[in-house]
Amino acid sequence: MTLTTRTRRSATRPQGVRRPVLGALLATALLALGPLPVVAADNPTAELKTSKGVIVIELLADKAPKSVANFIVYAREGHYSNTIFHRVIPGFVVQGGGFDARMNQKPTRAPISNEAGNGVSNERGTLAMARTNDPDSATSQFYINLADNSPSLNRAGPQRPGYAVFARVIKGMDVVDVIAGVPTTRAGPYSDVPATPVTLQSVVVTGGESR
Numbered sequence: 412m413t414l415t416t417r418t419r420r421s422a423t424r425p426q427g428v429r430r431p432v433l434g435a436l437l438a439t440a441l442l443a444l445g446p447l448p449v450v451a452a453d454n455p456t457a458e459l460k461t462s463k464g465v466i467v468i469e470l471l472a473d474k475a476p477k478s479v480a481n482f483i484v485y486a487r488e489g490h491y492s493n494t495i496f497h498r499v500i501p502g503f504v505v506q507g508g509g510f511d512a513r514m515n516q517k518p519t520r521a522p523i524s525n526e527a528g529n530g531v532s533n534e535r536g537t538l539a540m541a542r543t544n545d546p547d548s549a550t551s552q553f554y555i556n557l558a559d560n561s562p563s564l565n566r567a568g569p570q571r572p573g574y575a576v577f578a579r580v581i582k583g584m585d586v587v588d589v590i591a592g593v594p595t596t597r598a599g600p601y602s603d604v605p606a607t608p609v610t611l612q613s614v615v616v617t618g619g620e621s622r
Contacts, residue, residue, distance in 0.1 A: 455479070455618030456581070457486060461496075462610040463590050466555075466583035468538060470616070471576070475526040478540055478549070478577035485551045486614040490517060496590055496609045497601065498554075505590050506541055506554040512608040514598050519550035527573030528566035534559045536587075538578035546572035555580065557591050 454473060459466040472479040485491060491508055494517065498506035510516055525546040533539055537556050540549035554574075556564075566573030580587060590609050598604040 453618075455483065455616055457482075457578070457614055457616045459491075459583075459614050460612045461586065461590070462608075462612065464583060464586035466586050467581050468578040469581050470578045471531060474529045474531050475575055475577035477523050478526050478575050481520075481523045481540075481549075482553070482577060483616050484520070486616050490519075490551055491611050491614040494611045496605065496611065498603045499591060499593060499595050499605055499609075500557075500603050501591050502558055503560065504554040504556055505587060506552060507611055508541075509550075509552040512610065514601065514604070517551070522548045522550050525549065525572055526575040526577070529575065531576040531579075532559075532561040533564035533574060533576055534561060536580040536584050537576045538580070539564065539574045539576045542574065549575065553577075555587050557587070 455470045457468050457470060459468065470479045470482065485508070493511060494508055495510055495512055496505050496507035497510045497514065498504070509519075522542075522545075523540075525540075525542070527539075527546075531537065533556050535556050535558050538553050539556070541552040541554050542549040564574045590605075593609060594606045595603050596606045
């Protein structure tokens with residue numbers, strides 16, 4: 412299944428518990444949770460406030476500098492405020508960044524070149540740029556992978572240019588999964604549209620000022 416940009420046209424310490432014991436319990440709990448995401452020192456992060464909760468992402472400026480710079484410009488201009496996740500396909504992706512709640516497409520800047528093949532795969536929890544059939548047509552729309560979509564969405568040569576991963580979720584994947592579970596319907600020519608709009612209320616970027 413291909414993934415294209417949608418357009419009009421297309422606490423205190425408990426008594427009796429000693430610090431070493433508490434430390435051991437904390438270490439055990441952390442091990443049970445698994446390794447925490449490590450953010451590269453120079454990579455900016457962004458907080459996506461949605462109507463279903465907050466998602467925090469690391470922007471992979473070290474892997475996809477053009478895509479990250481593009482996303483930051485849109486975020487800081489307020490483009491993403493009050494847009495919606497207009498495509499929700501369970502087990503595949505949730506997509507947003509281009510339409511308002513009435514399915515009116517917002518104007519965009521010029522498209523950017525495709526940075527697929529940067530060594531980052533379309534795995535669960537990553538964000539990538541949506542585009543049309545033209546590899547170099549991505550503007551503001553992006554999607555979040557709900558599963559490992561590497562086989563179908565990664566670059567695999569000139570005939571399969573792939574989709575550029577530029578970020579990953581470091582907090583709030585449970586929110587993404589809630590979005591993925593909302594009922595969907597058709598809206599005019601569009602399918603897989605949430606029956607009740609899921610809004611991206613704001614995007615706040617931290618870092619990346621010099622990019």
